[in-house]
Amino acid sequence: MSAEHVLSGPVIRERRPEIAGGTRHGAATARRPERIALVDLLDRVLAGGVVVAGEVTLSVAEVDMVTVSVRALVTSVSALAGPASGQLAEDL
Amino acid sequence: MRTDQAGIWLYAVADRLPAFRLAGLTGIRDVPLRALDAGRLTAVASDVQLSEFGEAALRRNLEDLDWLEGVARAHHRVVEALAERAPVVPMRLATVYTSEAAVTGMLAERAADLAEALRRISSCQEWGVKTYADPRQRAQHEADAADRPAGDAPARSGVAYLQRRRRELSEQRDSRQELTDSADLVHARLCDLALDWRLHPPQAPQLTGSTVQMVLNATYLLDECQAANFAAAVAVLGQEQSCLRLDLTGPWPPYSFAEVGDGSR
Numbered sequence: 195m196s197a198e199h200v201l202s203g204p205v206i207r208e209r210r211p212e213i214a215g216g217t218r219h220g221a222a223t224a225r226r227p228e229r230i231a232l233v234d235l236l237d238r239v240l241a242g243g244v245v246v247a248g249e250v251t252l253s254v255a256e257v258d259m260v261t262v263s264v265r266a267l268v269t270s271v272s273a274l275a276g277p278a279s280g281q282l283a284e285d286l
Numbered sequence: 287m288r289t290d291q292a293g294i295w296l297y298a299v300a301d302r303l304p305a306f307r308l309a310g311l312t313g314i315r316d317v318p319l320r321a322l323d324a325g326r327l328t329a330v331a332s333d334v335q336l337s338e339f340g341e342a343a344l345r346r347n348l349e350d351l352d353w354l355e356g357v358a359r360a361h362h363r364v365v366e367a368l369a370e371r372a373p374v375v376p377m378r379l380a381t382v383y384t385s386e387a388a389v390t391g392m393l394a395e396r397a398a399d400l401a402e403a404l405r406r407i408s409s410c411q412e413w414g415v416k417t418y419a420d421p422r423q424r425a426q427h428e429a430d431a432a433d434r435p436a437g438d439a440p441a442r443s444g445v446a447y448l449q450r451r452r453r454e455l456s457e458q459r460d461s462r463q464e465l466t467d468s469a470d471l472v473h474a475r476l477c478d479l480a481l482d483w484r485l486h487p488p489q490a491p492q493l494t495g496s497t498v499q500m501v502l503n504a505t506y507l508l509d510e511c512q513a514a515n516f517a518a519a520v521a522v523l524g525q526e527q528s529c530l531r532l533d534l535t536g537p538w539p540p541y542s543f544a545e546v547g548d549g550s551r
Contacts, residue, residue: 231494233489239379
């Protein structure tokens with residue numbers, strides 16, 4: 195797996211000025227980052243959003259999406275960074 | 287043949303979004319978006335192949351980071367474009383139905399919850415604030431400790447070692463406590479400006495590509511007219527709390543605040 199797709203990978207984020215959120219204080223909103231880190235996106239799309247059941251092909255109750263994503267992330271990062279990276283932020 | 291079967295991927299639910307407002311927008315794999323209506327609600331969706339997005343395939347593909355990234359970014363691109371057009375409640379990633387009737391049935395069944403969620407997050411944005419231990423501060427602590435004389439006892443004695451070690455441990459405890467206190471204060475101040483908040487688990491340094499410890503991974507629901515004030519407050523707090531570095535992300539569609547009815551967390 196290549197390094198460039200990881201986590202802080204640059205993706206240009208284009209937004210229209212009218213939804214930049216409060217235009218009266220331009221200086222404050224100008225600090226907005228221009229790219230989205232994958233890890234920030236996964237925090238939201240995997241743990242947030244409406245959960246519905248019904249005839250969904252894969253019920254979120256069956257698979258813990260967050261666990262899946264973390265496993266995917268950690269596996270790939272470990273592969274990139276070598277064996278020493280197995281330890282997560284447990285010493286926080 | 288199974289590979290020919292189509293599924294329906296849901297991006298978000300809106301309050302009656304006419305199909306023409308989706309013109310030109312495409313979703314996952316560049317397939318055009320569709321609007322599925324039931325009552326006042328519209329589910330925005332696109333067709334996907336069950337050979338790739340059916341249950342078995344999803345289980346496999348979700349563990350493939352490249353696949354996950356492509357799909358997550360495509361999903362987000364649509365939700366963000368929709369949020370620019372109308373208030374929307376985002377769906378969780380990988381909500382796939384096998385028929386239009388099942389989608390409209392879900393809309394009808396959950397109509398009250400979804401309408402309530404739409405009302406709650408209408409004209410709102412989500413902004414994330416990641417709080418890190420400031421590495422410059424830590425470097426300064428370490429430099430101070432190194433400069434300090436080893437104590438009264440001769441430098442190489444076991445007593446001196448123990449004294450130094452005890453002091454180091456105590457300083458570590460103090461600085462950890464200072465981090466926690468400062469992060470709590472930042473969070474409390476930001477909560478005052480927000481309509482609601484959620485805490486995500488702190489991201490591991492391995493995932494952020496940073497060696498710096500993340501103390502808090504918070505996200506806030508703001509009235510969109512509060513966004514500039516909020517950003518300014520984050521900047522001020524970042525300067526006031528010298529042991530922390532604050533990282534603001536957003537605006538996001540209100541993913542973290544989209545729970546409905548019994549889905550409360």
